[in-house]
Amino acid sequence: MLFPQYRHLVYTDPSSHAAIQLFNGSDVFLGVEVLQSNSFHCGETHVDVHADMDVTPFSIEKVHNSWGGNMVQALIPLDAMGHNRFSMKVLPRSHVWHEADTYSSRNFCAFYEQFEAGLSTKHKVGDMREIEIRLDPGDMLLHNGGLFHSVNSSSACTLETCRRVQISWFEAETTKWRQDIPPKPWPFIHSEYQMDMEKVDTLPRVSSGREGFPRVTKSDSEHAEHSGYSVSFGRFSGPDPVIPSLSEWLAFVLHVLRHGFNPKKDIANTCSHKI
Numbered sequence: 649m650l651f652p653q654y655r656h657l658v659y660t661d662p663s664s665h666a667a668i669q670l671f672n673g674s675d676v677f678l679g680v681e682v683l684q685s686n687s688f689h690c691g692e693t694h695v696d697v698h699a700d701m702d703v704t705p706f707s708i709e710k711v712h713n714s715w716g717g718n719m720v721q722a723l724i725p726l727d728a729m730g731h732n733r734f735s736m737k738v739l740p741r742s743h744v745w746h747e748a749d750t751y752s753s754r755n756f757c758a759f760y761e762q763f764e765a766g767l768s769t770k771h772k773v774g775d776m777r778e779i780e781i782r783l784d785p786g787d788m789l790l791h792n793g794g795l796f797h798s799v800n801s802s803s804a805c806t807l808e809t810c811r812r813v814q815i816s817w818f819e820a821e822t823t824k825w826r827q828d829i830p831p832k833p834w835p836f837i838h839s840e841y842q843m844d845m846e847k848v849d850t851l852p853r854v855s856s857g858r859e860g861f862p863r864v865t866k867s868d869s870e871h872a873e874h875s876g877y878s879v880s881f882g883r884f885s886g887p888d889p890v891i892p893s894l895s896e897w898l899a900f901v902l903h904v905l906r907h908g909f910n911p912k913k914d915i916a917n918t919c920s921h922k923i
Contacts, residue, residue: 651889652884652886652887652888652889655852655881655884656879658678658681658815659678659852659854659879659881660877660879661722661815662788663720663722663724663788663790663815663817664676664678664817664854664877665854665856665877666720666722666788666790667720667722667790667817667819668854668855668856668877670720670790671718671720671819673856674819674820674821674822675819675820675821675853675854675855676720676817676818676819676820676853676854677817677818677820677823677848677851677852677853677854678815678816678817678818678851678852679704679706679719679816679817679818680703680704680814680815680816681813681814681815681816682813682814682815683811683812683813684811684812684813684814685805685807685808685810685811685812686734686801686805686806686807686810693800693801695798695799695800696764696798696922697739697764697796697797697798698760698796698797698798698922699716699742699743699760699793699794699795699796699797700719700721700793700814700816701715701716701719701793701794702753702756702757702760702917702919703916703917703918704719704816704826704916704917705825705826705829705831705832705837705841705917706719706818706823706824706825706826706848707751707822707823707824707825707826707827708751708756708793708794708826709751709819709822709823710751711819711822713744714743714744714746714792714794715743715746715748715751715756715794716743716792716793716794716795717743717792717793717794718793718818718819718822718823719792719793719794719816719817719818719819719823720790720791720792720793720816720817720818721790721791721792721793721795721814721815721816722788722789722790722813722814722815722816722817723736723781723783723788723789723790723791723812723813723814724786724787724788724789724812724813724814724815725783725784725785725786725787725811725812725813726785726786726811726812726813727785727808727809727810727811727812728783728784728785729781729782729783729784729787729812730780730781730782730783733801733802733804733805733809733810734799734800734801734802734805734810734812735780735781735782735799735800736780736781736789736797736798736799736800737778737779737780737781737797737798737799737800738778738779738781738791738795738796738797739777739778739779739795739796739797740777740779742794742795742796743791743792743793743794743795743796744794745759745763745794745796746759746794751828752828753826753828753829753917753919754828756919757919757920757921760919760921761919761921778798793816817854818848820848820853823848824846824847824848825841825846825847825848826917827846829917832914832915832917833899833900833903833914834900834914834915835892835896835897835899835900836892837915838892838896838899838900839892839893839896850882850883851882851884852879852880852881852882852884853879853880854877854878854879855877855878855879855880856877856878910923
């Protein structure tokens with residue numbers, strides 16, 4: 649979000665179009681975008697079974713009969729995936745496992761810790777059927793934010809051979825800022841949260857221009873048209889980088905001096921048993 653060139657690149661990515669279709673035409677906004685790679689210095693690595701939905705500062709809603717149904721995660725490999733270097737395994741239908749009446753990070757993490765430790769009476773990692781995902785460069789895998797999956801990288805990975813991009817899109821109509829966790833002190837998150845502590849109205853949105861689908865109505869200068877879709881950049885439409893205010897950075901420095909800096913808590917939201 650910092651540089652305008654990058655904003656235009658990410659917000660015109662075809663994964664946003666796919667997310668809009670999955671949400672029956674609803675507007676979407678960008679949650680997280682990450683470029684991942686592995687150096688040979690890391691050796692063989694394994695990311696345990698996890699779901700991405702609890703990591704972000706945006707609300708987890710029960711949409712389409714599952715928690716996290718307001719989030720679509722897109723995985724786009726830049727190198728062949730599932731061919732001895734790095735792979736992803738998913739647990740089919742695991743996005744419906746969390747059956748709480750209301751969602752909170754506390755009850756999700758308790759559920760996650762139980763089933764990961766094999767204490768759940770219904771779901772145990774070792775008993776679950778895993779499917780290995782094989783993708784070629786440029787392919788796109790879309791999945792619900794609540795889907796549990798794991799990622800493995802071999803010692804043969806280099807910075808140029810195991811690259812992938814992960815992008816999460818949220819349904820704008822149903823998603824709000826989370827109230828079940830404290831606001832994150834990281835300035836790029838906190839500054840947006842401070843502008844509207846409930847609705848996520850300050851971030852750019854992608855909408856569909858197709859007949860019967862809703863469309864954001866703002867001045868043409870704030871729009872980027874692409875393939876029948878429209879991006880409303882709002883206050884991010886200018887030619888300059890958008891940087892949080894000096895007061896935000898001073899507050900963050902004060903937080904670090906008092907409590908230290910832990911990206912797993914200060915930027916992302918991470919269950920306590922995984923920190």
